Amino acid sequence: MGSSWARTITGRSRWPTGTVSSWCILWEEAEDEVISAGEDRYSRQERFYGIGIEGQRKLARAKVLIIGAGALGSACAETMVRSGVGKVTLVDRDYVEWSNLQRQNLYSEQDAAERMPKAVAAARRLRSVNSSVKVEGIVADITAEEIGLYTGDVDLILDAADNFEVRMIVNDIAARDGIPWIYGACTGSYGISMTIVPGQSACLHCLLDGLPAGGDTCDTAGIIGPAVQMTAAYQTAEALKWLSGNSGALRGTLVSFDLWANRHSSVDTARLKRADCPSCGDKRTYPYLSPGSHSRTTVLCGRDTVQIRPPSPARLDLEEWERRLSAYGRAERNPYMLSLTLEKHRLAVFPDGRVLVHGTGDPAEARSLYHRYFG
Structure with missing residues (x-):
């Protein structure tokens, strides 16, 4: 039976000096109603064979958590919000600096001048892009003790963290709770991404030996905007597949590229799944969720x-x-x-x-x- 959703939004906003907005979004089943706030908002997306009207309805009911609101996080968040994902939550510990503006597309010079927390500035901007999406910005550091506060009801996690310690925490809680997540990272003109579905694919811990060790960062090697956009495109395309009910179309590989050197590679990760992996193997201990497993x-x-x-x-x-x-x-x-x-x-x-x-x-x-x- 066809279904769509109607929305009721209540709340107060006192930007920039007051409290964060309080929103209530109610989804209701109803036949033959238009999903979007504007009749044409999602019309081009609905015409795409992989999504359609039913896929758009699934997006409207979906909840996505984005870890990090820097270059990748802001690019992924904008795509999710413009695509009509029902709820998008961003968690980030940092604030906007002038050096961010070259590639972090949600932020303005005013945000940098005011040292606005990225999660706050991003949420404010995203609400103005699509008021029918519930957007929550949380200023916090991701820790093993607290990550469960944000993952309880999400359908998917998008990784936009700037360090592997946080990614391994995400990997462990995703494996423990059965939450699919999409790894992504970029620096210079290089990017990498992989979709991880617990119980089906190798996890990030399985692949640790095959991933780049610590080294270049966007602060030491620089970064060009197209590397961000390409990585985010890989991540969000996979997200749209999963959230719209097209899991069979998922890539199933770890993809990497260097736009400047004109290189592109793809590795099948299924054969890399380890039975002895402490995060997703036969005897799981979820080591990165242990208290004291991360530095202060x-x-x-x-x-x-x-x-x-x-x-x-x-x-x-x-x-x-x-x-x-x-x-x-x-x-x-x-x-x-x-x-x-x-x-x-x-x-x-x-x-x-x-x-x-x-x-x-x-x-x-x-x-x-x-x-x-x-x-």
Whole structure:
């Protein structure tokens, strides 16, 4: 029987200084109604043989979690929202900087000037693109202890993280809870992607020996926008296949490319699935979900920046900390973070107690600064 959905949206928005909008989306079954808010919004997508009207209805009921709201995350999120996916949640720990604007298509110069958290700026922009999609932006770091807060009811996870520690956490919870996810990464003119369906395909842990080790990042090797868009295209095409009910069309390979060197390769991953894999094998331990399996101090993606997480969850009063820290340097605050500019360093302080120490890649020096001001 044909079905579609009707929506009721309630909420308040006090951008940029108030609380994040509260939205209620209600899906209802009804025959022969138009899915889209505007009758023509999805008409071209519905005409595509792989999706059609029924596939569009499935997209409208789908829920997607995107890990990271940088270059890949913003590109993937925009495609999901414009395609009419029912709910899109973005989780990101960082804020918009001027160097992001060359390739991160959701952000503006004003976002960079205000040091707006990416999750907040992205959600605000995406709501203006498609008001019929529920968009949630969460300013947080992905940890083994907390990732379950975001994955409970999602149909798919899109990876746009900037480090393998987070990806392995995603890999383990996806394997444990049976959530399909799509790995993606890019730097320079190079990109790589793979769709992982628990119980069917090899997982990321299975492939660790065959994946690039730590090395170039977009901060050390640079990056061109087309590499981002190509990687996001591979990821979101696979996402649309899965969410519209076309799992048989999934690629089934790890694909990589170098746009500058004109190289493209594809590897069948089915034969790489390991029976002894601790994440998806016969005796699973999900090692990256174990407490203490991840570091409290993280050097961020070649950025001369170190992130420090408090030993236990915190809730800081940014207004109070602005008063305290203003004695040591220039303190500036927006509703989502506090920035302290010192002679040689800058600290970005978040309400959850995380601190980004800019101006050093040395964890010991970063910890020293952290303890000097936060005890």
